[in-house]
Amino acid sequence: LSKIENVESLKNLVNKIRKKMEDNFIIRNKRIKITPSIGIAIYPDDGSEPIGLVGKAGIAMSKSREVILHNPIRFDDSLAREIQEHFWIKTDLIQAISKGELFLNYQPIYNTITNKLIGVEALLRWNHSERGVIQPGKFIPIAEKIGIIHDIGRWVLFNACKQNKEWQDTGFEPIFVSVNVSVLQLEHKDFYDEVLAILCRTGLEPKYLQLEITETFFTQNYKSIVMTVKKLSSLGIGIAIDDFGTGYSSLGQLCEININNIKIDRMFIDGVDKNINKSKIVKAVISLAESLNINLTAEGVETLGQLNFLKENRCTLAQGFLFSKPVEKEDIEKLFSKI
Structure with a gap:
């Protein structure tokens, strides 16, 4: 996403996306409901390289799966420390x-x-x-x-x-x-x-x-x-x-x-x-x-x-x-x- 004014506006947009994805889908006459998990990494705060940003967003997404209601999670230093601790x-x-x-x-x-x-x-x-x-x-x-x-x-x-x-x-x-x-x-x-x-x-x-x-x-x-x-x-x-x-x-x-x-x-x-x-x-x-x-x-x-x-x-x-x-x-x- 580009042209994001601030973190708050990004969160609002992501929540709109999440709510839209939570709507029921009709596939082959079957009603399907999904619960999306969304991770966020922001350029340049969280990195300047695309691969690194995608990786950090992926880590945040994994954390989102663990929380109640699968709320969107932004990558930050505390999450980085948690991942590092989990690894060792x-x-x-x-x-x-x-x-x-x-x-x-x-x-x-x-x-x-x-x-x-x-x-x-x-x-x-x-x-x-x-x-x-x-x-x-x-x-x-x-x-x-x-x-x-x-x-x-x-x-x-x-x-x-x-x-x-x-x-x-x-x-x-x-x-x-x-x-x-x-x-x-x-x-x-x-x-x-x-x-x-x-x-x-x-x-x-x-x-x-x-x-x-x-x-x-x-x-x-x-x-x-x-x-x-x-x-x-x-x-x-x-x-x-x-x-x-x-x-x-x-x-x-x-x-x-x-x-x-x-x-x-x-x-x-x-x-x-x-x-x-x-x-x-x-x-x-x-x-x-x-x-x-x-x-x-x-x-x-x-x-x-x-x-x-x-x-x-x-x-x-x-x-x-x-x-x-x-x-x-x-x-x-x-x-x-x-x-």
Whole structure:
């Protein structure tokens, strides 16, 4: 496009084009609707060479596909940094396992009535040799995109089970270890066999392993995933729904699989002792869990007020910074009581 007065007028024009393209098309008597993604690069602000400008517009277009409503995106420095970060994460993550850069932290889970440690959640971290510790929120989505989430997930599961068995062999009272599992892992045809093999290799009894799955699995390959989850549950492995209340599950679907634990999302726990609506929601979830004979774990507990509310309303399991942030295995060992 030429003779554009300013960026604002360009955006207005692009939005008109987008809306026009969103109109239904009739092709061979069939009504077709498309959702265009539009990327913008401006000469000379974003470059002077045509090839470079087209490339940057293409990058912006790819970003447009990821945003809600596919709004037009203009290439800028922040997008360039994001693409650069995505590239080095993708490149280095492939070697992270072999280089020994991945490690696990553990966040304790307590019984709110007895104040006793009853489990830990294993949380993946990446200690990059040059860039330091990288949080999973940055690299897990990329691992899923490039197809190595199965390798990483297998590593996490094996090392979490191995560590829990080592604690038991040392003489610590047995607890469960909870491991997050992605939808892509659950969809994999060999996932059940891999879990079984890891339990055999590590010697950990199934009852001391809990797998956390998010409600998003209810929307993808539902039937095959439910079959896998049921088989895992039949072994004695605990099944937890993570971040409950933020996803897509229905009560009917919850009854279809053998869930042992509902983990209520931290957004409901934050201010639960002060916000009437939140307190009503949490009480309702507690009542639901009790009626289904399912454990309920409150995530993100940070204040005594929140903990007291949970105790008063019979929520018996909790984790959060009030008890401990995610820590290394040596710090968990200080929390154990010897048999």
